[in-house]
Amino acid sequence: MRGTGLTLVLVVVVGVLAGSGVTLLLERSLTRILLGVILLGNGVNVLILLGGRSGGAPVVGAGPVERMSDPLPQAMILTAIVITFGLTAFLLAVAYRSWYLTGDDEVEDDLEDRQVAALAARNELAAPDHGGEGPDDDPEQVDPEPLPRRPGPTP
Amino acid sequence: MSGYAALVPLPVVVPLLGAALTLLLVDRPGPQRTVSVVGLSASLVVAVVLLVEAYRNGPVVMRVGGWPPTAGIVLVADQLAALMLVVSSAVTLCVLFYSIGQGRGETGESAPLAIYHPTYLVLTAGITNAFLAGDLFNLFVGFEILLAASFVLITLGGTEVRIRTGAMYVVVSILSSMIFLAGTGLVYAATGTLNMAQLAQRLDALPDGVRLSLQLVLLLAFGIKAAVFPLSAWLPDSYPTAPAPVTAVFAGLLTKVGVYAIIRTETLLFPGGDVDGLLMVVAGLTMAVGILGAVAQSDLKRIFSFTLVSHIGYMIFGVALSSVAGLAGAIFYVVHHITIQTTLFLVAGLVEARAGSTDLRRLGGLARAAPLLGLLFFVPAMNLAGIPPFSGFLGKLGLLQAGVAAGGPLPWALVVAGTATSLLTLYAASRVWNIAFWREPPAAVEQPAVRLPKLMVAATAALVGLGLVLTLVAGPLFGVTTDAATDLRARTPYLRAVLPGGAP
Numbered sequence: 001m002r003g004t005g006l007t008l009v010l011v012v013v014v015g016v017l018a019g020s021g022v023t024l025l026l027e028r029s030l031t032r033i034l035l036g037v038i039l040l041g042n043g044v045n046v047l048i049l050l051g052g053r054s055g056g057a058p059v060v061g062a063g064p065v066e067r068m069s070d071p072l073p074q075a076m077i078l079t080a081i082v083i084t085f086g087l088t089a090f091l092l093a094v095a096y097r098s099w100y101l102t103g104d105d106e107v108e109d110d111l112e113d114r115q116v117a118a119l120a121a122r123n124e125l126a127a128p129d130h131g132g133e134g135p136d137d138d139p140e141q142v143d144p145e146p147l148p149r150r151p152g153p154t155p
Numbered sequence: 156m157s158g159y160a161a162l163v164p165l166p167v168v169v170p171l172l173g174a175a176l177t178l179l180l181v182d183r184p185g186p187q188r189t190v191s192v193v194g195l196s197a198s199l200v201v202a203v204v205l206l207v208e209a210y211r212n213g214p215v216v217m218r219v220g221g222w223p224p225t226a227g228i229v230l231v232a233d234q235l236a237a238l239m240l241v242v243s244s245a246v247t248l249c250v251l252f253y254s255i256g257q258g259r260g261e262t263g264e265s266a267p268l269a270i271y272h273p274t275y276l277v278l279t280a281g282i283t284n285a286f287l288a289g290d291l292f293n294l295f296v297g298f299e300i301l302l303a304a305s306f307v308l309i310t311l312g313g314t315e316v317r318i319r320t321g322a323m324y325v326v327v328s329i330l331s332s333m334i335f336l337a338g339t340g341l342v343y344a345a346t347g348t349l350n351m352a353q354l355a356q357r358l359d360a361l362p363d364g365v366r367l368s369l370q371l372v373l374l375l376a377f378g379i380k381a382a383v384f385p386l387s388a389w390l391p392d393s394y395p396t397a398p399a400p401v402t403a404v405f406a407g408l409l410t411k412v413g414v415y416a417i418i419r420t421e422t423l424l425f426p427g428g429d430v431d432g433l434l435m436v437v438a439g440l441t442m443a444v445g446i447l448g449a450v451a452q453s454d455l456k457r458i459f460s461f462t463l464v465s466h467i468g469y470m471i472f473g474v475a476l477s478s479v480a481g482l483a484g485a486i487f488y489v490v491h492h493i494t495i496q497t498t499l500f501l502v503a504g505l506v507e508a509r510a511g512s513t514d515l516r517r518l519g520g521l522a523r524a525a526p527l528l529g530l531l532f533f534v535p536a537m538n539l540a541g542i543p544p545f546s547g548f549l550g551k552l553g554l555l556q557a558g559v560a561a562g563g564p565l566p567w568a569l570v571v572a573g574t575a576t577s578l579l580t581l582y583a584a585s586r587v588w589n590i591a592f593w594r595e596p597p598a599a600v601e602q603p604a605v606r607l608p609k610l611m612v613a614a615t616a617a618l619v620g621l622g623l624v625l626t627l628v629a630g631p632l633f634g635v636t637t638d639a640a641t642d643l644r645a646r647t648p649y650l651r652a653v654l655p656g657g658a659p
Contacts, residue, residue: 094325
């Protein structure tokens with residue numbers, strides 16, 4: 001691609017990588033999310049590469065300065081690759097730990113969210129506040145039965 | 156280059172060196188604690204010096220490696236950045252003492268591990284790097300440093316709950332980083348530079364459509380980090396499960412780094428106020444949805460997470476006004492909110508340590524059982540709700556006055572929303588007070604009579620005190636934030652400091 005500015009192929013590559021990356025991100029399994037992160041990260045890296053001028057190797061003496069490629073996007077991509085690599089390793093560890101603890105690596109809905117939604121469906125209050133008369137002078141104060149904090153077996 | 160310039164990298168370098176040292180001392184908790192405390196105290200001192208210098212003589216600029224600013228990395232400590240540095244250093248130091256106290260007082264799964272200190276120091280280095288960054292890519296790196304550290308902290312111990320919520324936090328954070336990185340690449344493609352001062356000059360020359368789309372991509376990335384509605388859903392699910400000091404420092408600082416980035420881009424890079432209407436609508440929705448979420452919750456930490464989201468709306472409102480008064484109010488509110496929100500999460504940690512739970516259904520009678528704890532909760536809670544004469548009231552008053560001065564239907568709608576949010580915050584706070592502190596304890600729950608570690612209480616009290624000091628010095632502080640806002644709106648002090656020779 002020496003000397004030819006933008007190439008359509010690279011633009012399409014960015015689109016395909018980002019699109020498939022986002023699709024995988026929407027999955028529930030952490031392993032697929034991880035693959036999505038990798039694809040999306042590479043798509044973004046190619047996008048950055050498109051931002052700079054293409055040309056020869058940016059080494060002083062290797063050629064005329066005006067025919068060199070822009071080295072800055074390449075430096076940024078190197079940094080981004082290192083960062084994505086580290087985050088990928090961490091996400092992999094989280095996925096493994098999740099599988100180790102629960103037998104799968106699915107991202108679940110938040111438990112408290114589901115509880116609040118269930119309460120709302122029954123039109124109840126989460127923790128009713130029965131007035132502020134003080135501890136001693138409200139004989140009708142009823143304490144609600146404490147709900148189990150999480151459904152299912154507790155560890 | 157003045158002598159002060161040599162100080163600018165220290166708030167980043169010292170915590171990083173401290174992190175390396177504490178990693179070496181991983182088996183020896185005593186020296187580890189000393190290194191962390193000394194490192195963060197040094198950062199605080201440097202930050203104060205930088206703030207004084209930036210206030211007197213304008214922005215302090217450090218060109219790392221002596222490169223010209225357009226080719227190398229610049230670190231810029233203007234008034235806004237220095238003010239953020241001071242507040243964040245003070246808060247992280249207090250939280251460090253709190254976690255040291257917690258480590259001494261208890262054992263088991265929530266006790267800090269040996270990895271806690273190095274990670275915590277890396278986190279502070281990332282935060283200060285983001286505040287000082289003078290170019291977009293360095294800002295990105297700052298975000299990544301603090302995110303990587305926050306991933307470790309939020310999954311500390313690797314329990315099932317923390318892994319479940321942490322996985323979501325990690326994925327959302329990585330997504331926002333990808334968007335930010337793509338935005339950075341697009342900005343570079345459009346302008347050929349990433350230095351913010353140079354960008355300020357070159358972005359003005361771009362076609363309106365290109366500039367607007369660049370602005371929206373960056374705002375989207377920062378909006379996720381700042382937890383602005385509708386990008387806020389991740390926060391209340393992920394923060395509450397982490398250890399108390401971690402949640403506290405996340406709640407206080409990480410979202411504010413996003414707000415800081417929004418302030419920086421909206422004033423320095425895209426000063427036209429093109430998206431003010433959008434920002435105002437989003438600010439109003441953030442306030443309303445956040446506080447209604449807080450009212451529906453039954454867990455102390457989740458209630459505070461929702462009030463955190465809700466009050467981000469105030470800061471965005473101030474930015475969206477695009478006036479000196481609005482910006483000054485927003486900066487003041489950021490300072491106030493960092494302190495108060497951190498305090499409240501520390502108090503939630505104290506409640507958990509004292510009563511064994513933060514679930515309102517299992518709490519009661521704490522005001523009698525632990526009067527000091529009640530006081531430590533009551534003062535910041537009222538401060539958050541905006542009861543006069545606290546700093547929360549002054550910050551909201553400044554923002555509402557700026558909104559009234561701006562006039563027009565949207566600012567007025569926001570003034571109404573801000574007032575209603577303040578009242579609902581008071582409702583949420585008094586609900587916690589009535590249930591957790593005032594009512595008879597539920598019969599089914601026995602209250603363990605544990606004594607709270609003195610250091611935890613002292614650190615929390617110090618932060619409550621800092622909140623009160625903010626109230627006392629509100630006049631001079633508003634002077635500083637107004638000054639900072641004037642500089643931000645004018646842009647010239649920043650540009651002249653970074654590019655002394657004018658545009659190359």
